[in-house]
Amino acid sequence: xxxxxxxxxxxxxxxxxxxxxxxxxxxxxxxxxxxxxxxxxxxxxxxxxxxxxxxxxxxxxxxxxxxxxxxxxxxxxxxxxxxxxxxxxxxxxxxxxxxxxxxxxxxxxxxxxxxxxxxxxxxxxxxxxxxxxxxxxxxxxxxxxxxxxxxxxxxxxxxxxxxxxxxxxxxxxxxxxxxxxxxxxxxxxxxxxxxxxxxxxxxxxxxxxxxxxxxxxxxxxxxxxxxxxxxxxxxxxxxxxxxxxxxxxxxxxxxxxxxxxxxxxxxxxxxxxxxxxxxxxxxxxxxxxxxxxxxxxxxxxxxxxxxxxxxxxxxxxxxxxxxxxxxxxxxxx
Numbered sequence: 001x002x003x004x005x006x007x008x009x010x011x012x013x014x015x016x017x018x019x020x021x022x023x024x025x026x027x028x029x030x031x032x033x034x035x036x037x038x039x040x041x042x043x044x045x046x047x048x049x050x051x052x053x054x055x056x057x058x059x060x061x062x063x064x065x066x067x068x069x070x071x072x073x074x075x076x077x078x079x080x081x082x083x084x085x086x087x088x089x090x091x092x093x094x095x096x097x098x099x100x101x102x103x104x105x106x107x108x109x110x111x112x113x114x115x116x117x118x119x120x121x122x123x124x125x126x127x128x129x130x131x132x133x134x135x136x137x138x139x140x141x142x143x144x145x146x147x148x149x150x151x152x153x154x155x156x157x158x159x160x161x162x163x164x165x166x167x168x169x170x171x172x173x174x175x176x177x178x179x180x181x182x183x184x185x186x187x188x189x190x191x192x193x194x195x196x197x198x199x200x201x202x203x204x205x206x207x208x209x210x211x212x213x214x215x216x217x218x219x220x221x222x223x224x225x226x227x228x229x230x231x232x233x234x235x236x237x238x239x240x241x242x243x244x245x246x247x248x249x250x251x252x253x254x255x256x257x258x259x260x261x262x263x264x265x266x267x268x269x270x271x272x273x274x275x276x277x278x279x280x281x282x283x284x285x286x287x288x289x290x291x292x293x294x295x296x297x298x299x300x301x302x303x304x305x306x307x308x309x310x311x312x313x314x315x316x317x318x319x320x321x322x323x324x325x326x327x328x329x330x331x332x333x
Contacts (some may be wrong), residue, residue, distance in 0.1 A: 022164065029096060029152035029165040030172055036149050037176065044130050044146045048079060051102040051128075055081035058089065059106030060114045062163040063170065070174030078187040079177045086114040099126045107131070108150075108166045110138020119143050132170050148173055166279050171182045189266040209289040209297060212330045213311050213320035214240065221246050221318055224253050228264060228272040228280055231256045240323050242308045245281050250317045252310055254281035287312045290319055294332045297322060 048055060055074055059067035067083055074081035081104075084093060097103065103122055108117045110133035119140065122129060131144035136149040141147040150173050156164035181187075220238035222231050224245055234243045236259065242257040260280050264272060288297050290310050297309055301324055311320035 025156040025221045026165045026168050029169050031171050040146055040148055041194045044148055047102055047128050047146055048181055049184055053098050055079055055098050056084050056101050056103045057081055058084045058086045060086050062167050065108040066167050066170045073178045077182040078185050079181050084193045089118045102128045105131045106170055107140055108134040110140040132173055134166055207294040209288055209292050209294055209311055212294050212326045213322040215320045219321045224278050226277050228277050231277040238310050240321055244310045244318045245277055246318055252312050252316050252318050254283045255285035256281040257311055298327050298332055310317035
């Protein structure tokens with residue numbers, strides 16, 4: 001076949017039609033796959049739920065790429081899994097597989113040489129085998145403990161050569177297994193966050209006020225008999241845009257903010273050097289506990305249009321403080 005000249009413009013309608021055809025073919029493949037979610041699928045789920053080790057996912061070529069993704073999805077949703085390259089497995093890496101592991105084998109033909117080479121060794125070791133193939137009559141299907149039929153009516157590739165619909169079907173079957181196991185285990189958003197501590201969900205569900213607040217000498221606070229000017233000095237020193245006003249036991253009495261300061265400055269008759277801060281402070285400020293989630297502080301600030309919070313314990317003693325910039329730095333908001 002001769003190459004298309006580089007300067008030849010691609011026909012827009014043909015390109016769009018080609019893309020739509022691929023999606024249509026793969027949609028039909030998934031619809032046919034859905035009808036095959038039955039007893040064998042439930043058996044596969046039970047094998048994976050009973051697994052006392054890990055799920056070893058393997059496949060050759062494009063099936064290997066799909067197996068890698070399935071292993072990652074299983075691991076992040078409560079089912080420990082890893083990918084094993086079948087070619088390397090027969091040269092020593094099979095030692096990574098323990099007898100308590102369940103092995104998930106992917107092969108569209110069900111005859112991949114690299115896969116079939118390791119199956120006898122896995123069976124001798126006593127591993128339970130789940131196979132995904134596009135040929136229920138294949139050798140791999142016959143040798144597996146559970147076979148999942150992921151056959152498709154046709155590949156989206158017009159040559160019928162490049163794995164397209166078949167790999168999509170395997171990927172979706174893997175997702176179906178992962179989600180069914182997630183629900184069967186009662187896997188929660190908190191569980192998900194623990195395996196994704198660096199992600200946005202992990203930060204929202206794992207990061208507590210105590211992780212981001214200022215504490216000790218970094219907390220702005222003044223005594224109830226302090227003047228407004230003394231409070232201003234404390235605010236400037238600690239740079240949180242506010243200061244807590246506390247009694248002799250360190251319990252919160254109120255909060256003096258830069259907004260309170262601006263309102264005081266509007267009154268020409270007011271002398272900040274002598275004015276007690278307790279006459280200017282907010283007497284019922286919003287507070288939060290150190291054990292609450294940082295995202296709760298963000299919601300509280302947004303709801304009440306404030307930029308900072310005092311952190312108190314059960315006795316209303318001041319233990320910390322934070323502002324919106326602390327939450328931004330922690331990437332909570």
